[in-house]
Amino acid sequence: MTAEDDCVVRPLTPGDAEEVLALVTFDGLGAGRLAEELAAANDYHWMGLIDPAGRIRAVHRSMRWGDHLLLKGVFVEKSLRGSGAVLRLAFALREAARAAGCAGIAAWVEPHEPEAALARVLRLRLSSTLLHRFEVRIAEDDEGRGIGFAENSGVLTVGAAAGPPLVPDLLGSQAKRAPHGGSAARWVIDGRRIVLSACPARTIADLGEVVSAVRAPAGTGPVTTMELPLPAGDLAIALALTGTGAKRLSRTPVRLGRWDFPVKPATRPVATTAGAGRSG
Numbered sequence: 134m135t136a137e138d139d140c141v142v143r144p145l146t147p148g149d150a151e152e153v154l155a156l157v158t159f160d161g162l163g164a165g166r167l168a169e170e171l172a173a174a175n176d177y178h179w180m181g182l183i184d185p186a187g188r189i190r191a192v193h194r195s196m197r198w199g200d201h202l203l204l205k206g207v208f209v210e211k212s213l214r215g216s217g218a219v220l221r222l223a224f225a226l227r228e229a230a231r232a233a234g235c236a237g238i239a240a241w242v243e244p245h246e247p248e249a250a251l252a253r254v255l256r257l258r259l260s261s262t263l264l265h266r267f268e269v270r271i272a273e274d275d276e277g278r279g280i281g282f283a284e285n286s287g288v289l290t291v292g293a294a295a296g297p298p299l300v301p302d303l304l305g306s307q308a309k310r311a312p313h314g315g316s317a318a319r320w321v322i323d324g325r326r327i328v329l330s331a332c333p334a335r336t337i338a339d340l341g342e343v344v345s346a347v348r349a350p351a352g353t354g355p356v357t358t359m360e361l362p363l364p365a366g367d368l369a370i371a372l373a374l375t376g377t378g379a380k381r382l383s384r385t386p387v388r389l390g391r392w393d394f395p396v397k398p399a400t401r402p403v404a405t406t407a408g409a410g411r412s413g
Contacts, residue, residue: 161324281354
């Protein structure tokens with residue numbers, strides 16, 4: 134048996150916050166926000182690998198993104214790297230998503246990196262289009278404050294446009310339709326970012342419309358940037374973003390991997406023959 138075999142997997146709670154912070158810090162996730170996520174079990178799921186002494190040895194973070202659970206952020210102590218720790222945590226999150234009524238799970242996958250093997254084990258189907266994830270600044274005052282939202286996730290709609298969006302909603306058939314022919318994207322708060330499942334802009338010149346739509350219902354809060362997918366092979370987009378302060382988050386082109394839980398067919402009532410053949 135390995136050290137990993139002696140460990141158990143369980144959901145993490147607000148009481149684990151201090152130990153999680155001592156183990157790993159995820160980008161933009163301070164103590165306050167971490168405590169909020171651990172307490173918001175309907176929106177965020179954290180799984181931990183716990184050793185026999187009760188210590189957390191690995192963590193995997195996920196968030197509800199539309200109808201799917203987005204697996205995003207994993208850390209394993211050095212002594213357990215190369216074991217089955219990551220896979221155990223990922224499978225536990227998949228079952229948590231199923232139990233929570235999600236339509237499936239999703240994860241960003243770099244096709245030529247080791248994570249692609251994990252995606253295959255999880256049976257994730259990769260999007261056909263190669264993408265880059267870009268981070269665009271949308272708000273920040275002189276004191277570093279951004280914008281805030283009443284919910285942790287939702288649906289963003291951008292008004293009708295004469296043409297298709299640069300990247301349609303990657304969550305596909307599960308996404309809500311935007312009204313009046315507009316474009317829709319699911320969003321979730323990830324630390325100081327709002328993460329979109331589409332780029333609803335018709336052209337990169339229309340990106341300001343997306344920023345305005347994101348800012349419209351917001352108050353003051355921690356969110357300062359927007360993450361959205363853009364076509365990886367479009368040189369014009371890359372040039373247009375140069376000098377705007379936009380940051381490419383993916384080292385190489387990525388695809389979104391998705392696995393939708395099988396939908397059980399509706400059960401039809403069974404016809405009976407009770408009383409058949411009886412005469413009146």
